[in-house]
Amino acid sequence: MPMQTVKMVITGPFSAGKTEFIRSISEIDVVTTDEKIAAGSAEFETKEQTTVAMDFGRITVDDDLVLYLFGTPGQRRFDFMWEILAEGMLGFVVMVDSAKPETFREAKSILETFRAYAPTPYVVAANKQDHPEAWAPEDLRIALRIEENVKLLPCIATEKESVKNVLLELLYSILEEMDT
Amino acid sequence: MALKGNLADFSTTQILNLINLARKSGTLHVYEPVVVAGEFVDAGTGREEDRRPKVVPGQERVQIAFKDGQLVLAATGNTDGHLANVLHKAGKLNADQARVIRERGAKYSDKALALMLINANYVTQIDVVRSIQQHTLDIVYDVMTWNEEPFAFEENVLPPPEKITVPIDLKNVIIEGTRRAQEVKPLEDELPNLDMALKFPDAPGDKFRGIHLGVEEWRVVSFINPKNSIRQIAKACNMTDTEIRRVVYGLLQAGLVELVKPPGMQAPAQKTPTRASRRQAKAPAIEKSVVQRLIAKIKEA
Numbered sequence: 001m002p003m004q005t006v007k008m009v010i011t012g013p014f015s016a017g018k019t020e021f022i023r024s025i026s027e028i029d030v031v032t033t034d035e036k037i038a039a040g041s042a043e044f045e046t047k048e049q050t051t052v053a054m055d056f057g058r059i060t061v062d063d064d065l066v067l068y069l070f071g072t073p074g075q076r077r078f079d080f081m082w083e084i085l086a087e088g089m090l091g092f093v094v095m096v097d098s099a100k101p102e103t104f105r106e107a108k109s110i111l112e113t114f115r116a117y118a119p120t121p122y123v124v125a126a127n128k129q130d131h132p133e134a135w136a137p138e139d140l141r142i143a144l145r146i147e148e149n150v151k152l153l154p155c156i157a158t159e160k161e162s163v164k165n166v167l168l169e170l171l172y173s174i175l176e177e178m179d180t
Numbered sequence: 181m182a183l184k185g186n187l188a189d190f191s192t193t194q195i196l197n198l199i200n201l202a203r204k205s206g207t208l209h210v211y212e213p214v215v216v217a218g219e220f221v222d223a224g225t226g227r228e229e230d231r232r233p234k235v236v237p238g239q240e241r242v243q244i245a246f247k248d249g250q251l252v253l254a255a256t257g258n259t260d261g262h263l264a265n266v267l268h269k270a271g272k273l274n275a276d277q278a279r280v281i282r283e284r285g286a287k288y289s290d291k292a293l294a295l296m297l298i299n300a301n302y303v304t305q306i307d308v309v310r311s312i313q314q315h316t317l318d319i320v321y322d323v324m325t326w327n328e329e330p331f332a333f334e335e336n337v338l339p340p341p342e343k344i345t346v347p348i349d350l351k352n353v354i355i356e357g358t359r360r361a362q363e364v365k366p367l368e369d370e371l372p373n374l375d376m377a378l379k380f381p382d383a384p385g386d387k388f389r390g391i392h393l394g395v396e397e398w399r400v401v402s403f404i405n406p407k408n409s410i411r412q413i414a415k416a417c418n419m420t421d422t423e424i425r426r427v428v429y430g431l432l433q434a435g436l437v438e439l440v441k442p443p444g445m446q447a448p449a450q451k452t453p454t455r456a457s458r459r460q461a462k463a464p465a466i467e468k469s470v471v472q473r474l475i476a477k478i479k480e481a
Contacts, residue, residue: 076227
């Protein structure tokens with residue numbers, strides 16, 4: 001029987017926690033294409049490495065089914081990659097850094113862009129909920145104008161159980177979509 | 181949970197909308213912006229042009245209190261919130277009266293002072309309520325023009341009971357504040373696509389109750405239909421893009437309308453044909469059992 005592969009995309013603004021999210025659940029060391037950020041650049045203030053093309057994680061279900069997780073590069077200058085990564089995705093997760101309201105506008109913009117790429121189910125992960133300045137998910141829903149029927153889930157990308165919950169909720173949404 | 185940020189990222193109008201929709205109670209503090217030399221914040225794009233100097237809260241400029249999603253009181257960082265000053269500003273007391281009351285009434289609370297002034301026939305109860313209401317609105321409309329100040333919302337912190345509070349519906353404040361907005365760029369950011377349509381939310385009668393719309397807003401409202409794009413409404417109302425954006429933005433923020441895609445609308449217009457537009461990207465056809473197997477696997481992971 002040929003191997004079946006399915007793909008989910010993890011997207012969101014620069015430094016929202018996409019790489020950490022994939023790292024927490026992937027059975028393989030995440031294949032990252034991070035490059036060092038030049039000292040003195042805008043991104044260097046936030047982190048020293050950033051994802052250039054994509055992150056890549058894998059969850060093997062059995063001999064004939066594998067789930068791939070693709071993390072998009074957060075920097076806008078690599079947004080030509082987004083559409084390529086979105087092709088054939090089963091669904092997508094939009095990561096939002098709950099403690100950085102300066103990135104909410106970009107998160108909303110990325111969400112709308114991915115919605116336009118494909119009519120697949122998606123969920124929004126309100127990441128960094130353990131941060132003292134994190135906005136509550138219900139406030140984020142209003143701030144980002146997320147419709148009531150879209151799942152907005154609290155998330156801590158460094159915690160496996162939290163990541164599992166987000167992925168499961170996305171899969172439940174995909175199942176519901178199949179039933180309709 | 182914190183509700184902190186900067187008005188550059190989350191405007192006063194958006195804060196008021198959040199407080200209104202979430203029926204929040206608490207106090208919004210807005211501060212002088214103090215720039216931190218050599219530190220920057222990124223807007224999440226990673227682009228040089230989208231970063232700006234980091235700003236931290238300085239001295240408090242304004243406090244605005246809300247109860248159950250309604251505006252109830254506002255005060256500036258200085259001392260002009262004394263009831264005598266508020267009544268003087270509203271023309272209900274002259275300067276001498278205000279000065280004497282301030283001096284002799286220093287030990288009284290606003291409520292006690294208002295009662296004495298009403299009993300002494302200096303002012304009526306309606307004068308007091310309207311003066312405080314106008315004072316509160318003047319402060320809030322002023323804050324709605326600010327765009328670089330740090331803010332923090334303290335949940336469930338309300339003015340002391342001796343203060344006079346006057347509930348004001350935030351939807352009207354949002355609409356009036358948007359009318360006064362002069363900046364065009366934020367409106368374009370918030371409402372970039374005029375090819376979207378508008379629809380009324382559930383139970384629109386409840387939402388519109390007590391709302392004071394102007395002629396322009398009513399004209400736009402009369403054309404609201406998921407079949408009409410905002411651009412078509414602008415044409416029918418003879419409005420420019422900026423004018424229609426201002427009206428629609430106010431209605432959206434007040435929760436009176438919602439954005440929808442009009443029938444037949446495709447993905448947002450692109451400058452060049454994209455892979456998605458060429459291939460009409462679709463979700464892959466997979467069996468339900470595949471999703472169920474994925475669920476089982478992740479549960480045990």
